[in-house]
Amino acid sequence: MADVARAAGVSSATVSYVLSGKRPVAPATRAAVESAIDELGFTVNTAARSLRTGRSSLVALIVPDIANPFFAQLAAILQEELRGLGIHVVVCDTRARREEERALLAEAVQQGFAGVVITPFRLLPRDIRTLTDAGIPTVVSADVPFGPVDLVTPDARTATRQALERVTAAQRRRIAMIAGPRDATGGDPRLELLRGLARQFGTSLPRELVIRGEHTREAGAEGFAELMRRRYRPDAVFCVNDVVAVGAMDKARELGIDIPGDVALVGHDDASFASLVHPQLTTIRYPAEDVGRAAARLLKGRLDGRSVHRTVRVKAEFVARASA
Structure with missing residues (x-):
């Protein structure tokens, strides 16, 4: 130097x-x-620096599905933001399995990582104490509070209301949702938000029109097929994310159901493929770039010695396209 x-x-x-x-x-x-x-x-001799400072040059990004473009984009942004600190990001895919999530937390402690950014899928707030008790700076990206740690979370209320306005303006009243599994972290706040707002539009989200499954394309197809077997078919289907929505779109095509003519379809996240499918997917955009930058800022603050935990709310936006 x-x-x-x-x-x-x-x-x-x-x-x-x-x-x-x-x-x-x-x-x-x-x-x-x-x-x-x-x-x-x-x-930079990162090994020597780690010995001198007692801190690794690696940060773990733990996500439930790296094949989901949202998380791939999050990883790219996080690496870009931390590169200037001489920190590199190791991406860990849990495949939404609790045992894998817990194993990776233990590994992060064992390896002495400089920090962890995690989107938990089946973890409980107490599980995160594995990291915080070891003094590892931790940022959680989740829809629900996760204890006394830094949190990046969506503010999707306005965007969800706008999606409902669009759907109900087209005289659609039988609203359904393909939601996440019951044992997912924090339940399913996107479902609860939609259900609460639906009442303001003179409609509801009845239990029989809620299908639960994994956040996968296959679960989207299965969930849509199940909804189409209901006695009173929905005329609008909201999906927990865009991957699930594309699975629903696949099944609609297979069943000869027109989107949006027969059923309106709304996704969540605005993944990179949302504007490429046919019809283009109407969705609620939760910008991975903003999430990644917010997580990086919070992590930098922790690495610089900030002790008080903070919450950053990232604004979601409604994106109207052809599917609804």
């Missing part, structure tokens, strides 16, 4: 600030330091 400082004509502390991103550096100074780094082929 001293060689880089001499070549750039700055102090070693300034080089450290450029590498860590912990303090602002003038653009011209940053450019000089980066040029010196390139010329000298300087790299």
Whole structure:
């Protein structure tokens, strides 16, 4: 680092600030330091730094399904935001299994990770104490509070209301939902939000029109088929996420049911494929980019010594397309 400082004509502390991103550096100074780094082929010795600071250079991102584009995008943004600190992100896919989630928490402690960002699927708030008791900075991304930890959570009330306005304006009153499993973390807050708001539009979400399953395309297809076997078929179906919605769309096509002519379909998340399917998917956009940046800011604060936990609410947006 001293060689880089001499070549750039700055102090070693300034080089450290450029590498860590912990303090602002003038653009011209940053450019000089980066040029010196390139010329000298300087790299950070992360192993030595870990021995010196007692902290790893790795952060675990634990998600239930990395095949879901939402989580893939979240991973990319988180890595981009943390790269300036010399921190790398290890992505861990739990496949929505509680035993895998708990095993990965234990592994994060065993490996001494610098931090963990997690979207729990079947964990309980007490499980997160595995991390916090070990002093590992932790950020939870979830729809429900998760104890005394930093939280990134959606603010989807307005967007959900707008989705219901669109559906009911088309004289659709038999609202259904393909929701998550009963044992998912915190129940299903998206279902409860939809159910509560439906009453304001003079309709309801009866128990017989709620189908529960995993957050998968297959579960979406099975759930839609089940709804179409009901005596009173729904004329609008909300889905817990876009992956489930595409499964429902697959089954509708197989059954000869027109979307949106026979049944309106609404997803959640606005995954990258939502505008590519036919018909294009109407959805509630929960921006993975904003979630990733919020999680990175919270984690940086913890790494810098902040002790008070914080909650960041990320605004969801209604995206009207052809399916509803």
